Amino acid sequence: MVGVEVLTAVRSEGIQRRVAGGLLARGARVGDRVVVPPPDPQAGLASGTVLSAVVGALRVGVVPVVLHGGLLDEERAPLVADADPHLDLSAAALAALAQDGPPVDLAPDPLARPLHYTSGTTGRAKGVWSGVLAAPAAAALRAEEADLWAFAADDVHLVCSPLYHSAPIRFAAGTLLVGGTVVLPERFDAATVAGVLADGTTETGPATSTFCVPAHLQRLFALGGAVRAPRLRLLAHAGAPCPLPLKERTLAALPAGSVWEFYGSTEGQITACGPDEAAAHPGSVGRARPGRRLRVDDDGTIWCAVPPHARFSYWRDPGRTARAWRADRFTVGDLGRLDADGYLWLDGRRDDLVITGGVNVYPLEVEQALEGRPGIEEVAVFGVDDERWGQRVCLAYTGTAAPDEVLAHAAAHLAPHKRPKEAHRVDALPLTPTGKLRRLDLPGVLGLA
CATH class of the missing domain: 3.40.50.12780 (ANL, N-terminal domain)
Known part of the structure; x- marks a missing residue:
């Protein structure tokens, strides 16, 4: 204390x-x-x-x-x-x-x-x-x-x-x-x-x-x-x-x-x-x-x-x-x-939008489909530049679930264009001192930028 x-x-x-x-x-x-x-x-x-x-x-x-x-x-x-x-x-x-x-x-x-x-x-x-x-x-x-x-x-x-x-x-x-x-x-x-x-x-x-x-x-x-x-x-x-x-x-x-x-x-x-x-x-x-x-x-x-x-x-x-x-x-x-x-x-911020294949994906919608599921604690969805799609949907998460389990759960609950292509398990998500997610830092933190 x-x-x-x-x-x-x-x-x-x-x-x-x-x-x-x-x-x-x-x-x-x-x-x-x-x-x-x-x-x-x-x-x-x-x-x-x-x-x-x-x-x-x-x-x-x-x-x-x-x-x-x-x-x-x-x-x-x-x-x-x-x-x-x-x-x-x-x-x-x-x-x-x-x-x-x-x-x-x-x-x-x-x-x-x-x-x-x-x-x-x-x-x-x-x-x-x-x-x-x-x-x-x-x-x-x-x-x-x-x-x-x-x-x-x-x-x-x-x-x-x-x-x-x-x-x-x-x-x-x-x-x-x-x-x-x-x-x-x-x-x-x-x-x-x-x-x-x-x-x-x-x-x-x-x-x-x-x-x-x-x-x-x-x-x-x-x-x-x-x-x-x-x-x-x-x-x-x-x-x-x-x-x-x-x-x-x-x-x-x-x-x-x-x-x-x-x-x-x-x-x-x-x-x-x-x-x-x-x-x-x-x-x-x-x-x-x-x-x-x-x-x-x-x-x-x-x-x-x-x-x-x-x-x-x-x-x-x-x-x-x-x-x-x-x-x-x-x-x-x-x-x-x-x-x-x-x-x-709320659907998120315009700066957070992931535009994949010309379709808008709102990170918050994907996160809400996954948070609180068994083995998944906190989730952050973000976009990474992709030659084919413009951006691909990726996520980082904390919890005990294996990445393939997270992706399988997303596939069962989200339309194809919203499904993350990659799942990265992390010890903690990057946050500001007031607890706000530093979403746009994630590609760099994970070596994807």
Whole structure:
């Protein structure tokens, strides 16, 4: 097990006010960007301090630039240059502001969203910029999250994912802003998470809410035994497709009504799917969340209409921004299907498509046909260049089944053009720190590129 930090709303509010005051004292103004470092225990910078600094900066209109904590200097430098920040804070500098900054009054609501860089599956990283919101728009943005997820002052929210991604910040900040408490493990550790869900910490009762990705659920169930979560009212998961057997196991293991899925991206939130909807529409990611409208083009591209306070642009990239928007609708290039009742099923990303013999094959469909079968745990389908077919369908998987068994199962359940031509057993699939599959890395990892 790993250590955990408990951050109360009262302690966080003090840090927020001091950091915000320190940034203003150092010349930061509304709309300025400030690079916030990742937690660094050696420099005295705890996760709760970083989270509070992000929220405090936003409540005076200063936009924190939140970068991946594992970036090398050569990867980080161009992102910092692109963000053009007023300040690039070191861990020590931020820790000092949190301790000694001159406290200031804060707006009741965050006046912006952090500037996150996201590259999707291909291409150079792009900054997602929401600008600075007027007070009514800021209140509307906060209210739609609070109303959907029912943040409450008696919540104990468990953070499972790194704080350099948008969703964990949103859920943790929403909890703090209504007076709740946040529990932050040093890193994701299944035994620690299980303990906080079941028994809480020495300072809190058991967790009432958490956000995670499917890979976290896999690791939690891999511990064996029953998962206890006596006070859990909300487990929200997103970030990657959830295999249907895993979703069913999660629904069965956790308190009734607690398991929710949503679909969205750094750019914006799109759907929400409660447990009853998940049972009635297995495999769906739900319907448009309040204030949103969904549409799927003839080519399968998903478009989502959003209210003005949820608009974004790509930082200093008008070309990409224009391609992402049609009037009030945006797309991140994901593909899917809508049924007559408005429920959305995902088919993957356009960049993930395998086009074999001129026919589109959606990796997610092939993966769902195989995951959870005997001897097959996790599956990733990808394309490899092929002189005859343009691309051939291949897969990598974890589990005990032999490759020929996997291919035979695929042949029994998939049309010929969807059947993988090769199956490669691996010890682990390549994932990002938040559990997203690095699908396009697989040909190189397996020596097929």
